[in-house]
Amino acid sequence: SYELTQPPSVSVSPGQTARITCSGDALSKHYVYWYQQRPGQAPLLVIFQDTERPSGIPERFSGSTSGTTVTLTITGVQAEDEADYYCQSGDSSGNYEVFGGGTKLTVL
Amino acid sequence: EVQLVESGGGLVQPGGSLRLSCAVSGFTFNRYWMHWVRQPPGKGLVWVSRINSDGSSTTYADSVKGRFIISRDSAKNTLYLQMNSLRGEDTAVYYCARDAGVGAPHFPHWGQGTMVTVSP
Numbered sequence: 001s002y003e004l005t006q007p008p009s010v011s012v013s014p015g016q017t018a019r020i021t022c023s024g025d026a027l028s029k030h031y032v033y034w035y036q037q038r039p040g041q042a043p044l045l046v047i048f049q050d051t052e053r054p055s056g057i058p059e060r061f062s063g064s065t066s067g068t069t070v071t072l073t074i075t076g077v078q079a080e081d082e083a084d085y086y087c088q089s090g091d092s093s094g095n096y097e098v099f100g101g102g103t104k105l106t107v108l
Numbered sequence: 109e110v111q112l113v114e115s116g117g118g119l120v121q122p123g124g125s126l127r128l129s130c131a132v133s134g135f136t137f138n139r140y141w142m143h144w145v146r147q148p149p150g151k152g153l154v155w156v157s158r159i160n161s162d163g164s165s166t167t168y169a170d171s172v173k174g175r176f177i178i179s180r181d182s183a184k185n186t187l188y189l190q191m192n193s194l195r196g197e198d199t200a201v202y203y204c205a206r207d208a209g210v211g212a213p214h215f216p217h218w219g220q221g222t223m224v225t226v227s228p
Contacts, residue, residue, distance in 0.1 A: 001170065033214040035153070042203060042218040043153065049211060086153050090212055095167055097143070097155040097213055 002026065002091035004100035011106040018074040020103045022087030025068055032070040033088045034063060036081075037102075043086065047072060074105075082107040110134040110217045112204050117222030124194050124226075130187040130204030130219055138162065138182040141207035143215060144189050146200035146224075156202070157189065158213065171197075194226045 035043035205215035
């Protein structure tokens, strides 16, 4: 089955830049979406179509792509950004949706 | 305002059945694909199933295929997930999610989730 690979954890100090990667064989052909999930809450879409930011999402959230790896970047991390982050895309056939395993962002 | 409200979760024995509901409001229900996504305790998000806007096409993750049935009732603005032959590994918070309706499937709108526990 198709898999998206994320690092289990990333730690940064407030004000620094956090980068969370997501790798998958089909990512050069399919868009990736990023979700933030705080404890006890439903996920929140923070990036769509690799690089686009929904209205209401702070400008410090951005996305980029290079081949089969996409990256969520949070510039000037704030304490409120501490959460789990998940990437999501479709499998190579387009029949299934897949989430990465999630990355826990810790703000030191 | 888009709202999704799940209900129907609870404790069920292995091999049992449960039907989840997701009541929606704030948008034209029959214009959007809908999805179920689950999250086992302490673990990540897992896509479960989707249904197209008129209910004529459904897709399931391999882990639930043949056991779960997704459906929708446009008159009631409600999405359903019928879960049969439940197993311990089905224990999770179940979220309904509305598709964006533009581009590849993704989920800008989520419910608050309903907990399903499968245990003797």
